[in-house]
Amino acid sequence: MASTSSNKQPLLIDHILHEVINLDSAISSTFDISGTNTAVMIVNAVTTDGAVLEDIYSIARSTTAANINLYLSSATDYLRPSEGILIGQFASATTIGDVTKFTEMPNILAPVAQVGSTAQLKALYIPKGKSLWVARQSSSVLTDGPLLGVQGGWY
Numbered sequence: 001m002a003s004t005s006s007n008k009q010p011l012l013i014d015h016i017l018h019e020v021i022n023l024d025s026a027i028s029s030t031f032d033i034s035g036t037n038t039a040v041m042i043v044n045a046v047t048t049d050g051a052v053l054e055d056i057y058s059i060a061r062s063t064t065a066a067n068i069n070l071y072l073s074s075a076t077d078y079l080r081p082s083e084g085i086l087i088g089q090f091a092s093a094t095t096i097g098d099v100t101k102f103t104e105m106p107n108i109l110a111p112v113a114q115v116g117s118t119a120q121l122k123a124l125y126i127p128k129g130k131s132l133w134v135a136r137q138s139s140s141v142l143t144d145g146p147l148l149g150v151q152g153g154w155y
Contacts, residue, residue: 014049016154017150017153019042019150020147020148023066023142024141024145025142026135028136028138030137032081033081033084033086037135039133040133041132042150044131045127045131046129050130050154051126052152052155053105053150056070056105056124056150057148057149057150059099059147060096060098060100061146063095065092066137066145067090067138068148069086070089072126073130076131089137090102090104092146105124106122107120108122134148
């Protein structure tokens with residue numbers, strides 16, 4: 001028996017996803033994508049069915065905050081202005097080792113919250129044909145840039 005009246009199955013995660021990258025040299029000098037950037041792809045769902053991210057976080061390696069920009073794109077080789085779009089920004093912590101989280105993810109309906117819970121769940125869906133890219137908003141390469149991690153699953 002189907003789980004909904006429209007005969008659709010619930011979102012099922014095939015296998016988990018947890019990636020962490022160093023943002024020392026992942027830079028974009030402007031808020032929007034410019035022609036020259038060294039953004040790094042962290043999730044590639046271009047040839048998969050997609051992914052859902054339940055947590056996006058940074059770990060500070062410096063006492064200076066870094067603005068971290070997140071972009072969705074259809075490209076897998078280079079983040080081009082014509083193919084990428086900014087989906088959010090958050091700052092790393094100013095204490096070495098502290099963790100900050102991207103809290104502006106969209107509200108979601110699936111998976112269903114626990115009975116009695118009033119909290120709204122948040123997650124970022126990376127649809128089939130898209131990839132998630134990240135860059136610090138800066139024009140300088142660092143040796144103590146933040147680490148960026150994503151956790152979720154492939155569906």
